[in-house]
Each structure stands twice: as structure tokens, then as C-alpha cells.
Amino acid sequence: MVARHRMAALRLLPWLALVGGLTISWLVWDYERQSARKELRARFDFALRETVSRVEQHMVAYEQMLRGVQALFATTGTMDRKAFHDYVGTLQPDANFSGVQALGIAKRVPSQLKAAHVATMRRLGFAGYEILPAGERELYAPVVQREPGIGRNRAPFGFDPWSDPVRRQAMEKARDSGMAAITGKVRLIIDSGTDAPPGFIMYLPIYAHGEMRDSVTRRRKHLVGWVYASFHVNDFMASLYGKQLPGLSLAIYDGVVPADGALLFRSADGAGRTAPALTANEYMVVAGHTWMLSMVTQPEFETGLGRDAASVIAVTGIGLSVLLALLVWLMLTGRTRALRLAAEMTEELRHMAQHDALTDLPTRALFSERLHRELARAKRHDGRFAMIFLDLDNFKPINDNFGHAVGDLLLQQVARRLQASVRVSDTIGRIGGDEFVVLLPELTGAGTALVLAEKIRQAVRHPFIVDGRKLSITCSLGVAIYPDDGADEIVLTKSADEAMYRAKESGRDSVRLAG
Amino acid sequence: MIARYLIALTLASAGSGAIGAAAPDCSRPFTLALHDHGLLYSADTDTGIDKDVADELVRRSGCKVTVGLMPRARIWQLIESGALDFSLSGIANAERDKFAAFAWYFSNKYYLLVRKDSGVRNLDDFERNDRLQLGVIRSFRYSDTANRLVDRLQAAGRLTQAGGLAPLYQTLMLDRVQGMIIEPFDYPTLEEIKIRDITAIIEFNDPPVPHGLIMSRKALPPAEQEKWRLLVNGMRVDGTLRRIFEKYFKPELAAALVNF
Numbered sequence: 001m002v003a004r005h006r007m008a009a010l011r012l013l014p015w016l017a018l019v020g021g022l023t024i025s026w027l028v029w030d031y032e033r034q035s036a037r038k039e040l041r042a043r044f045d046f047a048l049r050e051t052v053s054r055v056e057q058h059m060v061a062y063e064q065m066l067r068g069v070q071a072l073f074a075t076t077g078t079m080d081r082k083a084f085h086d087y088v089g090t091l092q093p094d095a096n097f098s099g100v101q102a103l104g105i106a107k108r109v110p111s112q113l114k115a116a117h118v119a120t121m122r123r124l125g126f127a128g129y130e131i132l133p134a135g136e137r138e139l140y141a142p143v144v145q146r147e148p149g150i151g152r153n154r155a156p157f158g159f160d161p162w163s164d165p166v167r168r169q170a171m172e173k174a175r176d177s178g179m180a181a182i183t184g185k186v187r188l189i190i191d192s193g194t195d196a197p198p199g200f201i202m203y204l205p206i207y208a209h210g211e212m213r214d215s216v217t218r219r220r221k222h223l224v225g226w227v228y229a230s231f232h233v234n235d236f237m238a239s240l241y242g243k244q245l246p247g248l249s250l251a252i253y254d255g256v257v258p259a260d261g262a263l264l265f266r267s268a269d270g271a272g273r274t275a276p277a278l279t280a281n282e283y284m285v286v287a288g289h290t291w292m293l294s295m296v297t298q299p300e301f302e303t304g305l306g307r308d309a310a311s312v313i314a315v316t317g318i319g320l321s322v323l324l325a326l327l328v329w330l331m332l333t334g335r336t337r338a339l340r341l342a343a344e345m346t347e348e349l350r351h352m353a354q355h356d357a358l359t360d361l362p363t364r365a366l367f368s369e370r371l372h373r374e375l376a377r378a379k380r381h382d383g384r385f386a387m388i389f390l391d392l393d394n395f396k397p398i399n400d401n402f403g404h405a406v407g408d409l410l411l412q413q414v415a416r417r418l419q420a421s422v423r424v425s426d427t428i429g430r431i432g433g434d435e436f437v438v439l440l441p442e443l444t445g446a447g448t449a450l451v452l453a454e455k456i457r458q459a460v461r462h463p464f465i466v467d468g469r470k471l472s473i474t475c476s477l478g479v480a481i482y483p484d485d486g487a488d489e490i491v492l493t494k495s496a497d498e499a500m501y502r503a504k505e506s507g508r509d510s511v512r513l514a515g
Numbered sequence: 516m517i518a519r520y521l522i523a524l525t526l527a528s529a530g531s532g533a534i535g536a537a538a539p540d541c542s543r544p545f546t547l548a549l550h551d552h553g554l555l556y557s558a559d560t561d562t563g564i565d566k567d568v569a570d571e572l573v574r575r576s577g578c579k580v581t582v583g584l585m586p587r588a589r590i591w592q593l594i595e596s597g598a599l600d601f602s603l604s605g606i607a608n609a610e611r612d613k614f615a616a617f618a619w620y621f622s623n624k625y626y627l628l629v630r631k632d633s634g635v636r637n638l639d640d641f642e643r644n645d646r647l648q649l650g651v652i653r654s655f656r657y658s659d660t661a662n663r664l665v666d667r668l669q670a671a672g673r674l675t676q677a678g679g680l681a682p683l684y685q686t687l688m689l690d691r692v693q694g695m696i697i698e699p700f701d702y703p704t705l706e707e708i709k710i711r712d713i714t715a716i717i718e719f720n721d722p723p724v725p726h727g728l729i730m731s732r733k734a735l736p737p738a739e740q741e742k743w744r745l746l747v748n749g750m751r752v753d754g755t756l757r758r759i760f761e762k763y764f765k766p767e768l769a770a771a772l773v774n775f
Contacts, residue, residue, distance in 0.1 A: 283682035
């Protein structure tokens with residue numbers, strides 16, 4: 001009972017090994033997948049932070065550029081046209097500043113000074129100068145200068161950004177805070193074409209020289225104008241310092257709603273990615289204005305680590321688990337299979353030892369064993385049994401004439417025919433070259449033995465076909481009955497042997513009963 | 516000369532007992548950065564608690580201090596590098612303690628502001644619901660429980676970062692984030708009916724967190740940090756800080772913030 005349970009438990013072991021192996025593989029695979037995901041997220045978060053930081057830094061750089069103008073006017077005490085022109089010329093705006101389209105001055109002009117202002121501008125040589133859009137307003141802030149004065153920047157002066165709510169919001173913010181402020185998405189005045197790229201403008205206030213500006217009221221009172229820088233967003237983004245990680249696409253929207261109308265910038269690969277692995281929106285505050293930066297991963301980034309350890313772990317894990325289970329199975333069943341093999345081999349050896357190699361009939365030893373058993377049994381039960389000696393007549397000439405191979409084949413056929421003639425319980429043994437012996441257990445009388453002997457004699461008389469040759473042979477048989485003809489092996493054997501010789505002497509091919 | 520006079524005045528009024536303590540070394544100009552954050556500082560009007568504290572510190576120290584405006588994340592970065600000397604209303608954590616020293620001047624609790632329609636009744640509700648996004652200001656840290664919530668949401672990709680309070684309120688109104696972490700000086704915006712109507716406030720069960728003058732360890736040697744800390748303590752002891760806070764809060768709340 002215990003042993004059977006133990007066997008059942010052992011049979012489960014390979015499965016346990018498989019399940020255990022697969023579970024560990026799954027755990028490792030899951031851990032790897034999680035950490036890969038974590039690493040991806042960390043890289044993504046880092047890239048987002050870096051991008052935001054680069055945009056902010058770039059904006060600060062432009063703010064510094066405008067502060068230079070502020071400082072210039074503070075030094076000279078006036079909004080001097082030539083000084084401004086020379087300042088921008090000295091800056092030598094290079095590729096680092098390629099984002100900026102123009103630096104300019106917008107002058108604060110209250111309505112009562114409008115006419116004088118226009119007259120002054122015309123006197124300066126800007127014939128046809130007027131404040132645009134036309135119309136009477138309380139306050140104007142016309143653009144009076146734009147540098148560098150080349151290319152598109154030579155567009156006529158006079159546009160009043162204060163009249164545009166988007167620009168005005170930033171101008172107010174700059175005026176009240178004393179700091180740089182940028183507008184929402186605008187179309188720059190210098191863009192004359194129909195498909196102007198999205199732009200924005202940064203304003204920095206200029207206050208009257210030497211006046212206090214430590215409160216909103218004072219700043220409003222002493223404002224004389226603004227210095228501004230106008231940008232195309234795509235140029236601004238193109239001139240960022242540092243390198244964007246590959247496989248990340250970027251979109252920037254004005255404000256907090258990612259509507260098409262608010263789109264300021266989209267990186268070249270930024271359109272139409274469905275189901276990205278990671279996506280994030282960040283609401284940057286740049287120069288007092290909110291931009292929504294939307295970052296999305298592309299396949300290149302997602303596989304950028306070049307690590308697919310999870311798949312390797314999965315495949316290796318499953319493979320190793322199966323191998324481990326197999327190994328356990330082999331170790332467990334190896335002993336059983338070896339024992340079975342040994343038993344089979346032992347049985348085969350025993351059979352070989354007890355049976356004649358040529359005819360596969362029991363040898364003298366096995367026959368003797370069975371005879372002893374039958375003797376003991378018969379003695380115990382007062383039973384009877386018979387022993388028949390059989391010798392083939394004239395077998396030697398067959399060997400001589402046709403060779404031993406044919407003789408052996410004939411012996412095999414004789415053996416088979418003998419076997420077919422006796423009862424299942426009877427034993428036929430080969431005790432010499434052409435000598436056989438038959439044990440007939442549990443007999444009622446000598447008659448039965450004689451009948452069987454006669455049946456054998458008849459069976460042998462039928463011709464044999466050996467190697468395509470028809471061979472005829474006869475046999476002589478001697479029958480001895482226990483206990484009539486002998487009470488032990490020796491006497492009984494002797495009686496049967498003598499009877500067989502008598503049969504030979506009487507002309508062969510016959511049966512004789514002992515006694 | 517004037518500076519010395521001011522310092523003497525400071526020490527006298529502080530009654531700090533630090534008799535003989537030297538005034539801060541003003542041999543070089545300093546930099547101090549503000550960040551636009553509710554009542555702490557509004558760039559639109561160039562006013563706020565931190566602006567007043569900065570003005571008072573500058574006055575008491577007698578040093579030349581250039582005050583600028585920067586995103587909070589940039590401020591921490593520059594404090595760490597030593598490029599920036601001071602900022603205000605900072606809170607400490609193990610990482611910041613390595614590069615920054617603090618002089619506390621007020622203390623407050625943190626609150627989770629959530630949209631009522633998010634179905635969130637407590638902090639766990641928020642964390643459990645995968646669809647909810649928390650809006651935070653980049654680089655901001657909070658009280659312990661709030662920090663843990665923020666860190667877990669970050670790992671789950673459920674944080675929306677912003678450079679300031681204004682876009683967070685806007686995105687909360689638009690239901691693009693469903694919650695944000697606020698402090699008492701973020702209340703004024705809350706006074707706006709439209710935000711108050713759609714939100715509820717959940718308190719983090721943490722003790723109040725002290726806020727203070729941030730000093731860059733790289734820029735200021737320990738002895739100088741101690742001198743600036745004495746200046747801040749003086750402002751606390753003589754009631755100057757409380758008076759500054761009373762400009763922006765009801766007297767009881769102002770007292771609760773500065774008496775910790």
C-alpha cells in the first residue's frame with residue numbers, strides 16, 4: 001500500500017519538475033519583462049524631461065537676447081533706432097538663433113499722440129507710414145523697427161500688435177510683470193504667403209528711463225514700448241541644443257487642448273502612430289505661456305534597447321523545463337527498466353541453459369528435473385506415468401549423404417512434429433544426437449502410453465521436405481511405466497532404453513513396452 | 516556701512532541671542548530664483564509671499580541679490596550645481612539634503628484636489644482607478660504619503676507633468692487630469708466658483724511639512740548658511756513673517772502656517 005503510494009508520488013515527479021521549471025521560467029520572464037518596461041519608461045520620462053528642459057533653455061536664451069536690448073535702452077536712455085540696429089548687427093545672429101525671424105520694437109502710442117507719431121515716422125523717411133489696422137483706438141503699439149532689416153523683415157512698419165487679442169495678452173503680461181511673455185499661436189506679419197508656418201512672439205517691456213517699476217501700477221504708467229522677437233516654431237525647434245532620442249515623436253500645441261488649430265509643431269515622424277507603447281503630455285510654462293508637449297514612442301524607441309531578453313528567457317525556460325522533466329523521468333524509470341531488462345536476460349539465459357539450441361526442446365537437465373518432480377508427485381499420489389525413449393533409425397546416413405546442415409534441419413522438423421504429437425502436459429527432451437525422450441505424466445495405464453508412442457511413430461514416418469528435398473525416416477520407441485518398470489530415474493530410464501533397443505533389434509520402426 | 520547697520524538691527528530685533536554672530540558675507544552678489552506658484556509668487560503681478568520674504572531677506576542681509584524667475588525643476592538643478600545661491604519655500608528630502616540647506620519659515624499640509632465626478636472618496640480610490648491621471652508640477656515633492664502616491668503613479672505612467680499651477684487647473688477643468696496636489700497658498704484660484712464646484716478636497720494624513728529658504732551647499736559654506744538661517748529666524752521671531760503671511764491669508768491661517 002505504502003509502496004504503491006510511493007510509486008504514484010514518484011510518477012508525479014517529472015510533472016512536478018516540469019511545472020516547477022515552467023513556473024520559475026515564468027517568474028523570471030515576468031520579472032525581466034517588468035524591468036524592461038520600467039527601463040523603457042525611465043528612458044521615456046528622461047527624454048520628456050530633457051526635451052522640456054531644452055525648450056525652456058532655448059527660450060531663456062532668446063529672453064537674454066531681448067534683455068540685451070532692454071539694457072541698451074537703459075544705458076542710452078532712449079529707444080534709439082540706430083543703437084538698436086547696431087545692437088542686432090553686433091549680435092551677428094547665426095544658426096544658433098535661426099529660430100528667430102525678426103527682432104523689433106513696438107512703441108506705445110496713446111491715441112492723442114497718434115498723429116504726431118505718424119508724422120515723425122514719415123519724417124524719418126517712411127513715406128506712407130500708417131498704423132494698421134486703421135481705425136481709432138485708445139492705445140496703439142505700432143511696430144516701428146524690425147531687424148535685421150533684410151528680406152521679409154523689410155515689410156512695411158506700422159502694424160499694431162496691440163489690436164490683436166492674442167498679441168495683446170502677451171504684451172499686457174510682459175508690461176505688468178516686467179518679464180518676458182510669449183503669445184499664443186500667431187501668423188507673423190512678415191509672412192505674406194498663404195501657408196505661413198505657425199509662429200509666436202516674445203515681448204519684453206521697455207519702461208521710461210530712470211522711473212520706478214516696483215508695482216503693476218508703476219509699470220503700466222512708465223511703459224514706453226516693447227522689444228520683441230518673432231519666431232517660426234519649426235525653426236525654433238530645429239535650433240534646439242542637444243539631440244532628440246531616436247524613435248520619439250513630438251507635437252507641441254498652444255494651450256492645454258491638443259486641437260488641430262492649436263498645433264504649433266509636429267516632428268517629421270509624428271503622425272498617425274496607433275497604440276504606441278508610451279505616451280505623455282506635459283504642460284510646459286514658457287515665458288508665462290502654456291504649451292502642451294505631447295510625446296509618443298515609435299517602434300524604434302520601443303526596441304531601442306536591443307534587448308529582448310524576455311523572449312530568450314521564455315524559450316530557454318520552456319526548453320530547460322522540458323529537459324529537466326525528461327531527465328527526472330529518465331532517472332526515475334531507469335532502475336525499473338534495467339531490472340526488467342536483467343530479468344528478461346536472466347530468463348533468456350535460463351531458457352538457453354535448459355533448452356537445446358538446435359531444437360529448442362528441453363535438455364537432459366530440464367527433463368531430469370521434470371522427471372524428478374513427476375516421480376515425487378506419482379509417489380505421493382500412487383500415480384502412474386510413462387517414459388518413452390525414441391531413437392531415429394538410420395539417421396547417420398542422412399548426415400553423411402546430405403551434410404550436417406540438412407541433418408540439423410531434419411532434427412528441427414522432427415522435434416516440431418514430436419511436439420505436435422504429444423499432449424501439452426507432456427515433456428519432450430533431446431538427450432543426444434538423434435535421441436529423444438518423452439515424459440507422459442498422470443497416466444491411467446500402459447495402453448495410453450503405447451497409443452501415444454504409436455502416434456509418434458506414425459507422425460515421424462511421414463516424409464519431411466528439407467531444403468527442397470524429400471526425406472523419409474523412421475524411429476524406434478521404448479516405453480517404460482512407473483512404477484511397473486522402475487521406481488526411480490535410473491531403473492525407469494534403463495527399462496525404457498532396453499525397450500527401445502528391443503524395438504531396434506526387431507527391425508526398427510516399431511514400439512516396445514518395457515518388461 | 517548701511518549693511519552693517521541693517522544687520523545690527525536684524526540681530527537686535529530677532530533677539531536671537533546670537534550676539535557676535537557675523538552678518539552674511541556680502542563680498543559677492545547673490546542670486547535668488549522665484550517660481551510662479553499661487554500666492555507664493557505671481558509673475559503676472561510680480562507679487563507674492565516669496566517675493567516679500569526675498570525683499571526682506573535682501574534688506575536684512577544688506578547683500579546685493581539678483582532675483583529671477585525660473586521653473587521649479589530648473590531651480591533645483593541650479594541649486595544642486597551651485598550656479599544659484601537661493602530659492603524660497605523649499606521642502607527637504609534625503610536627496611535634496613545632499614546639495615541644499617534649509618532655513619524653515621512656514622509649514623503646511625498637503626491636500627489632494629479631485630474632480631467630484633471621478634468617484635474618488637479617499638486616497639486609495641484614486642490609486643485604484645487606473646483611468647485617473649494625477650497632475651503634478653515637475654520636480655515638486657510633498658509630504659510622505661503624497662510622495663508615495665506620486666511615485667507609484669509615476670511608475671504606472673499615470674502622472675501628467677506641468678510647469679506650473681495654471682495649466683494644471685485648466686487640465687483639471689477639462690478632465691484631462693482628475694486630481695492634483697495642492698497647498699494652502701494654492702487656495703485663491705480655488706476661490707473661483709467653477710473649480711470649487713466640480714472638486715473635492717482630500718487630506719493626506721501627514722504632519723505639516725516645513726518650507727524654507729533653500730541654500731545651495733555648493734555656493735555657500737556652512738558658516739554662511741548659518742548666518743542666513745539666523746536672518747530667517749529673526750524674521751520669524753520678530754513677527755515679520757507672520758505679517759507677510761497675513762497680507763495673503765486670514766490671521767488664523769497665517770498663524771497656523773508660521774507657528775510650527
